[in-house]
Amino acid sequence: MTKVSMTINGKEMSGEVEGRTLLVDFLRQNLGLTGTHVGCDTSQCGCCVVHVDGRSVKACTMLAVQANGSKVTTIEGLAAADGALHPVQAAFREHHGLQCGFCTPGMIMSAVDLLQHNANPTEHEVREWLEGNICRCTGYHNIVKAILAAAESMRGGVAHAAE
Template sequence: MSCTVSMTVNGKTVSREVEERTLLVAFLREHLGLTGTHVGCDTSQCGACVVHVDGRSVKSCTTLAIQADGATVTTIEGLAAADGTLHPMQAAFREHHGLQCGFCTPGMVMSAVDLVRENPNPTEADIREGLEGNICRCTGYHNIVKAVKAGADAMQGAQAAPVAAE
């Protein structure tokens, strides 16, 4: 059985006819060609597939595309500014060498952004607990934790800057 699914992905409205069983991650990767979102496991454990649905981090491998019908979805491709300027969290991952092979990175960054949204000043323990649903095999997490802390500070700074200018 097929169905029509419509949503806003990275600011663009999209609509596709898909099988009902189509997962959100397959919708993004196969139907929209947004291959930045990865599939690293089949038990909803690794977090490589994390995207934002209506601003909240979601494992897109465990979400049906139809569940996101009408939603606003942001993937890693949509995180940087339109002019290509990296999101502060992306920039922090680069600065602190928070990635190696890059495969877990999109999910890790998307989780980190949502983590900071919920907790703007996370401690190291908060960050480690908050990223418990994202597995990285390369970095040993050490530099990811540093990057998320720096990214959180930068996100705070980015929000504070206009206020300071007033």
């Protein structure tokens, strides 16, 4: 067993893991952060997307030991301390960007990464960016709408009203 320590959602956390323990299993099973989902477990669906040192990655395709010493953000770390939702979370709620909700944590973490380096994406860019996130409900239309609205709101504009 190896001791790993990382800063997760701003808090220092550590635990004992095997070399083969996946980051997603460390988050869910050792730390109880079950907001990060496991969908396909084969690097395709993106339900497990978290940020490691500021970049979105698939937590099912990274070993926990590889993230040792890193700064990790999960869906639980997006909202403000007072519970105010992150603009992307708020936009998903406002624009009905989810149906069953299983893919939602990964969709939101991917979208937040996109908006970190592209504050004003086109619809095409949003759809291209979601290449690695699969929604089995096929609810992409409202997911894309929510991300575009979040981008607008984060730029200081007013999001389009939900239809």
